[in-house]
Amino acid sequence: MRSLSEILGPVMIGPSSSHTAGACRIGKISSIIVNEKIKEVKFYLHGSFGKTYRGHGTDKALVGGILGMNTDDERIVSSIEIAERVGVKVEFIERDLGNTYHPNTVRLDIKTISDKNFSIIGSSIGGGNIEILNINGKDVYFTGKYNTLLINHIDKPGIVHKVSGILSNNDVNIAYLRVFRDRKGDKASMVFELDDIVNEKMINDIRNIKNIEKCVFIEAMK
Template sequence: MSFISVFDVMGPNMIGPSSSHTAGAARIGFLAQKMINGPLKKVEFTLYGSFSRTYKGHGTDRALLGGIMGFSTDDMRIRNSFEIAEKKGLEFTFTPNKLETDIHPNTVDIHMVNESGQEMTVRGESLGGGKVRIVRINSVQVDFTGEYSAVIVTHQDKPGVVAYITKCLSDRNVNIAFMRLFRESKGEIAYTIVESDGRLPEDIGVTIRQHENIHEVMIVQM
């Protein structure tokens, strides 16, 4: 039986009107932009389910765009996110997908391109009450809520890589709350997601990147 706190009932501090369509959307955007080296040049949002039908009226579009620019759920700048993005030179589009229905009703795919040409697609679901889940990074299925500080490591699925990651964290006295490995297939690209009880050392990514089979390290601080 899961525990529900008064904060789950009341919802998060946010720019309204909806905790799932606005606060959750901003949260998904915020987490997505943490997973790619900025600054971003272009972002494409594909919306599914109720997101695709009500994204203008509920401000989901403004919230997603605000989150991509690093705005928190209660940041007043979300209301003007279109204008702010245009001033920054950030290209953005919103495409409703009403054909794919076998999917969580509040789902968005965020395709990001940064100024160096790196591309990444993140799929997120808004679960209600401002809670979200990241369920896909590029073509790999993952499960990540963003409620804890986390290190997300992209690497080859090779023996010893996960042990190396945990040793790097242990050497810096990082207490691991959750750790999961997701992969395309044996020996191919894998994602190791480690969530910590506290903030991660700011330079931990530099240390972890030194392994030859590690491609990228993303730090999400809460």
């Protein structure tokens, strides 16, 4: 059974929960994943996003999210001008990303001030709900509804146990856990969706585990 919030969508700047609220959330989560000042973003807009992004405000919502705005932030309507003022270059490109993706999908190719490059694919599936599906060419899956830990690591025995132990020792409950890898012993990703907040000490403890390369915490979307 769907909740009222899933049907009506979040408190937001309109006109559409899927084309604006969802787009804003994809942008904001992408900025958290990057975790560094952004200087350039190319938005590759798939399906309905590509056909209607100007009329539905998807372009402004995506940029607002990249700048850290929430769905109800009145500055979203001026987000592209704000991005220009603060030195963030944005470009919108209609692109077929393949028939496996939802019509409201976008790939964000992001460059940071230190010239690091990120590529993130997210879909807005209705009612402001989203799915993050790919980060830097690697498949992932999370929705932003839960507090989320994204962990990049080398696929070695015991890493899941060690991270879970830190969470358990701090009374953090795991709602969902997914592990993604291409090959045994290669680079892998873990996604922990949690019922509780993770503090900075816990994040540092996780980062100090051998063979963990990166750990990012994303607080549940409001």
